[in-house]
Amino acid sequence: MQSPAFILHQPQMGENIGAAARVMGNFGLRDLRLIDPRDGWPNQKAESVAVGSPVLENVKVEFEPTAAMAGLTRIYATTARPRGMEKRVLTPRQAMAEIRAAHQAGERAGVLFGAEKSGLPNELVADADAIITLPVDREFWSLNLAQTVACCAYEWRAGEDVSDDFEEISDPASKEDMDRLFVHLESELERAGFFHPPEKTPLMVNNLRSALVRGRFTEQEVRTFRGAIKALALGRGKARIVRDD
Structure with a gap:
């Protein structure tokens, strides 16, 4: 099944882009899109942290959100802050299950991640179909960009079986x-x-x-x-x- 697009809006640090690309590669996501990265692209720091992730081979860079969302029928916006909007709010697990079902029906979804300093602007959250938020401790809720990507990437693959590389446990003793x-x-x-x-x-x-x-x-x-x-x-x-x- 084609994986959702992960879209980083105005990411600031190449290290975070690289870490996001690395964990996306770990969990089989290949579509990484960048909107107006602060330090431009390509980025040596991103390449170093990504340690050869195949995701970097096809990164798409755009300067407008509309262009970065091309070909997508659903958008999910990640945020840790209530925005005072009438939006469905999902955990990454709920959102990825919904995206999986949408992809099986022929749709294509994307997940928006905000910049390290300020997160997503309200207008992008307003245009999203739903909000994704993690069940973080409200006394310390600010998550690193790459950590947020990692949580969502993991949930995309969490429902799958363990890799065949691991040997099966032998039968129970009679x-x-x-x-x-x-x-x-x-x-x-x-x-x-x-x-x-x-x-x-x-x-x-x-x-x-x-x-x-x-x-x-x-x-x-x-x-x-x-x-x-x-x-x-x-x-x-x-x-x-x-x-x-």
Whole structure:
């Protein structure tokens, strides 16, 4: 699915543009548009902070908001300050879910981010379809531009599955596997003289089993745990031989 456009209005610091481009690249957003960047474009500081983000390859630079919004059917304005306007106010999570649905219906949305010093002008907020605001602490609500971009970028991809690069966890251990583990562990503990006094053996066994069951072992973990028990038992046997010698 085509991602929304992220539009930075009069960004001041190249470092923030670069950080925004970097995190957009991390979460699969590729459409970055700049409106009248203070220090011009291209910007060496932005390139340095972006550390090779593919987003920088196709940055669009315009000097008027209308031109930067070309091809878009919806605009969402980010702001931390109430503007006294009759506007729908959404969290990034709600907004990105709405944008996803709009894109599936054939629309194209953009998200406006204001300049570091003053945020978005009221006229741009007034023209937006909705406001996006983050649930920040009202005693310290001012967010860095790139941080705001990062929160929205994350929410765009938050509903997707974990990358296939990560190996799947093996299947849960069966009750038969767990029972064999219990027997193995208890037999070695018995040989080591762990169950003392003898009359408390049933209680100690139950406590051990309860603790292990709470672990919700996988098949692989059962094999690893039994291998550890075997290694300890062999090590104890070798130590006994050395002492006897």
